Amino acid sequence: MRITVGKGSCGIAAGASEVFDRLEGGLLASDSFSVTATGCIGTCYLEPIVNVEADVEADTKVHTFVRVTPAAAAEILKFARNLPSDAGKYAIAPEDLDVLGGQQRIALRNCGVINPESIDEYMARQGYEAYQTCVQARTPEEVIEEIKISGLSGRGGAGFPTWFKWNAARGAPGEEKYIICNADEGDPGAFMDRALIEGDPHAVLEGMMIAAYAIGAREGMIYVRAEYPLAIIRLGKALEQAREKGLLGEGIMGRDFSFDIRIKAGAGAFVCGEETALIASLEGERGMPRIRPPFPAQSGYRRKPSNINNVETYANIPWIIRSGGAAFAAMGTENSKGAKVFALAGKIAKGGLVEVAMGKTINDVVYGVGGGITGGKAFKAVQMGGPSGGCIPASLGDTMIDYRTLAATGAIMGSGGMVVMDESTCMVDIARFFLDFTCKESCGKCTHCRVGNRRMLEILDRICDGHGQEGDVDLLYNLAVQIKDGSLCALGQTAPNPVLTTIRYFRHEYEDHILHKKCTAHHCKQLLTYTIDDKQCIGCTMCALECAANAIEGRFRQAHAIDQEKCDKCGVCAEMCHAVSVE
């Protein structure tokens, strides 16, 4: 029997460390259980989460407690000791228990289940078996063939067949080859890779080891965002443990095969997620992309053949080797195999990390797994693929999760970020938000991206500020097409996508802003009008005192009014009084 506490970054942010300390500190010498930390199980909206795993005959029965406060820790300890307790108040609701039901956990198979800092727990769940099988009983060609059968495609965004890249790197001439893991996770609004590394670092390492064996690499590197300190710590520990067990090093498993892995912390540049820029950054340079070909498989790190894959791609590999490529290929659709991890966030009731089989629909994820929109508001759109992706409207909610069908909407599968938006989200503002991001993150090497995106941002700025002009939408569209054509790397080539998809599906919102100077989502400040309802106003004068622009006039106990010329739309009055309405 043991007690586990989810200690991913999300759990810790919700207070899991305090809960963990209380539980551990409350242990008595007579207790027959221990307290262990695990990674994120995925139901982030319920954090902090504590599981009491009791062995009932040959089975383990898990009691889950959610939103556990430090004070509740004592009750859970009583519960674990079979004493009367108040722990029931924190027991997970049956409908939340079901969240994991609609999922297919492959990459996330161990997340939230094992202690990520224990290699023994990983190995107890068949960890490193696939690696041993490969090194001891398979040729590199056989390994690549198995991945080919599985149909696994890259989870970093582009969805390129993994076996093909491995095969190219294997076939490339030269002795010196490298394996790189892309853990830069640049999409702002996504956290799949962070949760995976924090929850099951060994799965990622095992995938890299198998890849190294398959292509014949001696050295590996993981490029992790500096914003993920916990992931870096856990990777470091996992590497040490793997070295101790002889899984990394010289002459692994008595074979003529040597491999080791280093961690490189990124320094904060979105473009470094792009593979050629990432390689430049690994070499200590500015992270500027270069023209492909040559692809990294031919000429990558130090101009040597290099294989670069995403965290989740690697995490799938051990499962595929163990269960067989065919089992993986049996899941999903014609051209998208297996399952995909998504980070559900935004205006979603049950945000967190989910892994669903390809072929499910967007509605399955938003309503089925995610529990719909917070506060019962209307589902408006979902943003997929981050700054390179687009907004898919609710009316296309039955679109299948599949590389091709998603691309047909103008968005992309992307790396797995799904930011859900409701009626209070202004789609013009969202387009501006992403463009602002890409403008800041453009490396500046090519003109279309550096200058073109800036011009688009200026147009979006003026639309949101109420100075939009007739013809602006067409101008945006023309610029977008040219930037897509003329940019050097995929950052620029995809930067206009958020603008193009919002124009395609929400053109009326652009027109409302430009022609009627209205923002129906009530988001763009400069387009709002605040008025005081003179029937409701009791003349308390509070709003007039608070108004920094001195725009409110009225006598004590008489209805007040807002001078629209002076009002700077700060919204303070509406926040403090229900008599102020916003239009």
Added chain:
Amino acid sequence: MACGCAERIDEELLEPFLSQEGINAKGNLIAILQKAQDIYGYLPAEILAYIARRTGIKPAKIMSVVTFYTQFRLKPVGKNLILLCQGTACHVNGSTVIEGAIQDTLGVGEGDISPDGLFTYNNVACIGCCSLAPVMMIGEKAYGGLTKAKAAQILKGIGQEQEGREGQEGQGQAGREGAAV
């Protein structure tokens, strides 16, 4: 002793790192700069010049790398660095309002040190806790589900705690995370 700019900058602190085997190569420039920023809190001009002398990398080259990556700072920061998330999920959930609250509480804009020397805030794009949006990170601890009031209260709490501790030297760092087992 709030910001440290009056103190002499000791190049020797970086030396053990630079003398490590294999570190002194161009390929490790980013790691060297990260280490330097760890030690000094930012990248003082003297240190950049020192790195150039020690590694043989041209100062212009070093500067080009420093200015490329958002992590690197050429100005000192307050004792606590606040990373305010402006990622998509946080934006949709009102991170701009939180920024206003932080500015009001600290009385400074992005990148500047608050008058008491305790805080500097920077906007960043996503710290990976999107399901708790809006989020900010102070040191290595993330705070989620922020509202205007909650953000202000957290900052005031840290301020009071640290002022109270000023006298008692050498307290263990609060909120350190890592060793979970």
